[in-house]
Amino acid sequence: MELRQVEYFLAVVEHHGIGGAATALGVAQPTVSQALRALERELGVQLFHRIGRGMVLSAAGRTMVGPSRQILRDVGAVEDLLAASEGELAGRLDILAFSATAVGPVTDLVAAFRRRHRSVRVRLGELREESQAESVIADGHCEFVVAHLPIGGDELEVVVIGEQEYWLVYPPGSEIPEGPVPLASLPRIPMVFVPAGHSHADELEAAIHSGGNPPPIAAISDHREARLAMVLAGIGGTMLERSSAEAVADRAVVRAVEPRFVRPFGIAFDPEALSPVGRAFVDLVRTTVA
Amino acid sequence: MFDRTGRGLELTDAGRKLDVAARLILADVERAKAKVRAVRDLRAGRVDVVTYPAFSIAPMVSIVRAFRERFPRLTVRITATDGPAGVLSALRRGEAEVAVMDMSADHATFTTIPLGTQELVLALPADLAADVADPMPRVAVTGVPLVVDMGDQSTAALLSDLVDVDAANVAVDTALPAAAWDLVRRGAGATVLPRAVAEQELPQVPLRALDPPLSREYGIVLRPGRPSPAALAFVAAARPDAGVDTDIPELMD
Numbered sequence: 001m002e003l004r005q006v007e008y009f010l011a012v013v014e015h016h017g018i019g020g021a022a023t024a025l026g027v028a029q030p031t032v033s034q035a036l037r038a039l040e041r042e043l044g045v046q047l048f049h050r051i052g053r054g055m056v057l058s059a060a061g062r063t064m065v066g067p068s069r070q071i072l073r074d075v076g077a078v079e080d081l082l083a084a085s086e087g088e089l090a091g092r093l094d095i096l097a098f099s100a101t102a103v104g105p106v107t108d109l110v111a112a113f114r115r116r117h118r119s120v121r122v123r124l125g126e127l128r129e130e131s132q133a134e135s136v137i138a139d140g141h142c143e144f145v146v147a148h149l150p151i152g153g154d155e156l157e158v159v160v161i162g163e164q165e166y167w168l169v170y171p172p173g174s175e176i177p178e179g180p181v182p183l184a185s186l187p188r189i190p191m192v193f194v195p196a197g198h199s200h201a202d203e204l205e206a207a208i209h210s211g212g213n214p215p216p217i218a219a220i221s222d223h224r225e226a227r228l229a230m231v232l233a234g235i236g237g238t239m240l241e242r243s244s245a246e247a248v249a250d251r252a253v254v255r256a257v258e259p260r261f262v263r264p265f266g267i268a269f270d271p272e273a274l275s276p277v278g279r280a281f282v283d284l285v286r287t288t289v290a
Numbered sequence: 291m292f293d294r295t296g297r298g299l300e301l302t303d304a305g306r307k308l309d310v311a312a313r314l315i316l317a318d319v320e321r322a323k324a325k326v327r328a329v330r331d332l333r334a335g336r337v338d339v340v341t342y343p344a345f346s347i348a349p350m351v352s353i354v355r356a357f358r359e360r361f362p363r364l365t366v367r368i369t370a371t372d373g374p375a376g377v378l379s380a381l382r383r384g385e386a387e388v389a390v391m392d393m394s395a396d397h398a399t400f401t402t403i404p405l406g407t408q409e410l411v412l413a414l415p416a417d418l419a420a421d422v423a424d425p426m427p428r429v430a431v432t433g434v435p436l437v438v439d440m441g442d443q444s445t446a447a448l449l450s451d452l453v454d455v456d457a458a459n460v461a462v463d464t465a466l467p468a469a470a471w472d473l474v475r476r477g478a479g480a481t482v483l484p485r486a487v488a489e490q491e492l493p494q495v496p497l498r499a500l501d502p503p504l505s506r507e508y509g510i511v512l513r514p515g516r517p518s519p520a521a522l523a524f525v526a527a528a529r530p531d532a533g534v535d536t537d538i539p540e541l542m543d
Contacts, residue, residue: 079456099466102464102466102469103472104472107469107478114435114479115477121462121463122461122463124462124463125466126466190358219358219365219368220366220367220368221368222368222369223346223368225346226351226368230351230354233352235351235354
C-alpha cells in the first residue's frame with residue numbers, strides 16, 4: 001500500500017467521485033482511477049461500488065476510511081516530530097466540538113495543553129450533529145468529540161467536563177421583574193433563537209411553547225457567536241450558557257429560568273486508538289477533571 | 291344541484307352540501323390571499339439570509355437591527371456556511387435569498403451590491419503584545435501563535451502574509467469564532483478579526499492594526515431575477531447602514 005493510494009482513496013471519498021478528487025488533487029482522472037484499482041487489486045477487494053458514473057463506498061471501503069485518515073494524520077506529524085526538539089511532543093490534536101459546548105472547559109483544556117506542548121497544533125472543528133459523535137471518530141475525522149451527554153458508542157470512553165445551564169439575556173433597559181423567569185411564560189419581548197432540530201434546542205422550544213403564548217421571533221440564526229451581539233444591539237433577547245450570561249450582567253438584563261435547564265457535556269474518545277498526542281491530552285483531561 | 295320548480299331555483303340536498311363547501315373554499319382563498327398580501331406588504335413573513343462567520347456579527351448585526359426597526363413584523367432567518375462557496379450554493383438551492391459576503395469572492399452570475407470595507411486587526415494576549423508596535427508589520431505576525439480558521443479558503447487567502455510556511459504558527463485552527471475568542475482570552479494565541487467585533491467581544495485584549503493594513507470589502511449578493519419584497523426590504527435596511535442611499539430602482543423593475 002502506498003501513501004499516494006491512501007490519499008487518492010480519501011480524496012474520492014471526500015469529493016464523491018473520481019472527477020472531484022482529481023480536480024482537488026490537481027491530477028488527471030485516469031491517474032486517480034489507476035491508483036484506486038491498484039489498491040483494490042492489492043487488497044483483493046473492491047473499495048467502491050461503481051454505480052453508473054458514481055462511486056459508492058463498499059463495506060470494505062467504509063472500514064478503511066478511519067484508519068486511512070489516521071495514516072495521513074500520523075504522516076503529517078512526522079514533519080513536526082523532526083522539527084521538534086528531543087523528547088518534545090509534536091503532531092496534531094484533532095477535536096470536533098458541538099458549538100454550544102465549544103467554549104469554557106474545552107478552551108481551558110486546549111489552552112492548558114498548548115502551554116504544556118508548544119509544538120502540538122490543534123484543530124478545533126465543528127461537530128454539526130451531536131448524533132454523529134461516534135461516526136466522526138470511527139471515520140477518523142478527529143480523535144476527540146465534545147458534545148452533550150449521552151454520547152453513543154460502545155468503544156468510546158466519555159469524561160464529563162462540565163454542565164451547561166441556559167439563562168435568559170435581554171437587551172439593556174428591558175423591564176423584567178427580578179428573579180427567575182418561567183420558560184412557559186416568557187415576556188413579550190422579541191427573541192433571537194438558534195434553529196430547532198439542535199438536540200436540546202427542541203426541548204427548550206417545547207418548554208417555551210407549553211404556556212401557549214410564546215414570544216415573537218426577531219431572528220433565527222445558525223451563528224451562535226452572534227447572539228450576544230444581537231442582544232446588545234437591542235434586536236431581542238436570547239438564551240445563553242450561564243457563564244456567558246453572567247459575564248455580561250453589567251451590559252444586559254440577565255435572568256435565570258424556571259425550571260432550570262441543565263445539561264452535562266463531555267469529551268469522548270476511543271482509548272484503543274489514541275495517537276501519542278491524543279494520549280497526552282487524555283492525561284491532561286483526567287488530571288484536570290479529577 | 292338545483293330543482294327548477296316554478297319560477298325560481300331551489301337547492302337540492304347535494305346543492306346545499308356544495309354550497310357549504312364552496313363558501314368554505316372561497317374563505318380559504320380569501321385567507322390565502324390575505325396571507326400573501328401581508329407578506330407582499332411586509333406586514334408578515336421572513337427573509338432568509340446566509341453568511342459565514344467572517345460577517346456574522348459585523349455587519350450582520352447592525353443590518354438586522356436596522357431591518358427590524360423598519361419592519362418589526364418580519365423575522366430574519368440567518369443560515370451559516372463555512373465560506374463563500376457554500377453561500378453561493380445556498381442561494382442556488384433556494385435555502386436563502388440574500389447573502390452577505392466578501393466582494394472579492396467569485397459571484398458567478400449573481401447580482402452584487404457593495405456595502406463597505408471592514409478593517410481587520412490582530413487581537414493578541416497581553417503577554418504577546420508587550421513591545422509590539424501599533425501598527426504591527428504583517429511579517430512580524432508570522433512569529434506569533436495564531437488561533438484562526440484555516441478551513442475556509444477565503445480566510446486562509448486573506449491571512450497568507452500572517453501565516454508562516456506550512457502554517458507553523460497556527461496554534462489552533464478553529465471554525466468556531468466563540469471558541470477562538472475564548473482561547474485568545476486564555477492566552478493560547480492571537481486572532482484576526484474586524485475591529486468592531488474585537489472591541490465588543492474581547493474588550494480586555496490589546497489590539498494592533500496591521501501594516502500594510504488588512505481589510506476586506508463586503509456586500510450583498512442576490513440571485514438573478516426579481517427578489518421577494520422581504521429581500522428588497524433587507525437590501526434597503528442594509529444600504530443606509532453602509533452610508534449609501536436607499537434608492538434601489540434597479541431591483542424594483
